[in-house]
């Protein structure tokens with residue numbers, strides 16, 4: 342069978358996990374690395390022993406190659422949409438890193454290009470590719486615990502002030518947001534994936550400890566659904582936060598948590614709780630019976646991307662789902678900027694639909710004053726709690 346020829350565009354911090362994942366996936370062959378700074382691509386090629394892989398400086402040179410069928414876009418967020426649209430129009434399948442794009446307008450341009458080209462558009466949501474996430478999603482879909490009443494989403498991380506020295510980070514123009522677009526987007530994606538889209542959002546944002554960033558370093562939000570509430574806490578201020586991230590769904594029969602935990606209560610005669618062993622056994626046995634995810638994180642998602650191109654599986658994280666996460670983030674920005682609840686969906690004539698009008702409406706919590714183009718000799722990056 343002909344192998345799917347792959348290029349990785351952008352060879353910075355996240356690219357190594359894409360390379361490693363393609364190398365570990367059957368039916369594909371990594372053929373090109375692309376970076377405007379070719380020294381970075383060369384270093385990656387050397388460090389990963391990729392002697393036969395070509396290096397190109399311009400994305401147009403990737404798109405012109407007939408032996409490239411699919412690309413991973415690992416560029417700063419403000420470039421995601423234009424590069425994805427060009428790739429799709431050149432007939433390439435696209436896997437784009439999170440956040441999908443900087444605005445809903447850009448997401449829609451990508452979705453349109455995918456529709457016109459008939460090629461796949463996938464968005465990285467590596468945290469979904471883990472056993473607890475996939476099993477709890479199935480249990481929510483099946484209503485194993487009955488109705489979901491309340492959900493708490495903790496997207497808590499810790500990043501130092503110098504995290505924002507990298508030139509594109511911490512700017513409305515290039516990163517298009519702070520902890521919501523860079524970090525919490527993982528858990529926001531999982532919220533929309535598990536619970537669907539809320540009808541209204543109220544959010545409170547600010548920046549308490551990252552003075553080299555224009556954007557938020559914390560957010561607290563409430564998502565209103567017709568018969569349910571979800572509450573999001575997102576920040577990069579929590580010491581040891583990577584180990585405490587998660588989503589907890591309170592269903593009628595018990596709680597379902599990612600990472601996995603389940604607790605069931607029933608009332609004593611005075612209304613205080615005691616353990617409901619029967620409900621607990623029901624939830625635990627369903628969890629145990631569901632399939633295990635053996636290939637996790639980026640490797641799991643890239644495997645699905647390649648098999649979806651070959652028509653062997655359904656694509657798990659679609660462009661439409663990537664857009665949902667951006668819509669939730671834009672609603673939180675609008676709520677914070679206007680000090681008011683925001684109804685969804687966000688209309689095309691709303692200032693929070695477009696990048697320029699959104700960034701103009703948002704407060705600059707600080708003015709950025711340190712800029713480095715590249716962080717040399719940096720240790721490997723972390724991918725959050727659910728990464729191995």
Ligand SMILES: NC(=O)c1ccc[n+]([C@@H]2O[C@H](COP(=O)([O-])OP(=O)(O)OC[C@H]3O[C@@H](n4cnc5c(N)ncnc54)[C@H](O)[C@@H]3O)[C@@H](O)[C@H]2O)c1
Pocket residue numbers: 350351352353354355356375376377378381398399400415416417418420438439440465467507523722723724
């Ligand atoms: N899924 C995850 O867990 C995860 C983790 C980290 C980063 N990311 C995402 O990956 C993306 C990249 O982040 P990063 O940390 O690797 O950034 P980075 O700055 O380390 O790397 C970006 C690379 O893109 C190159 N580049 C910039 N403009 C270019 C152009 N026009 N043409 C070719 N190359 C160009 C830069 O030279 C750089 O090497 C971001 O969207 C980020 O949010 C995802």
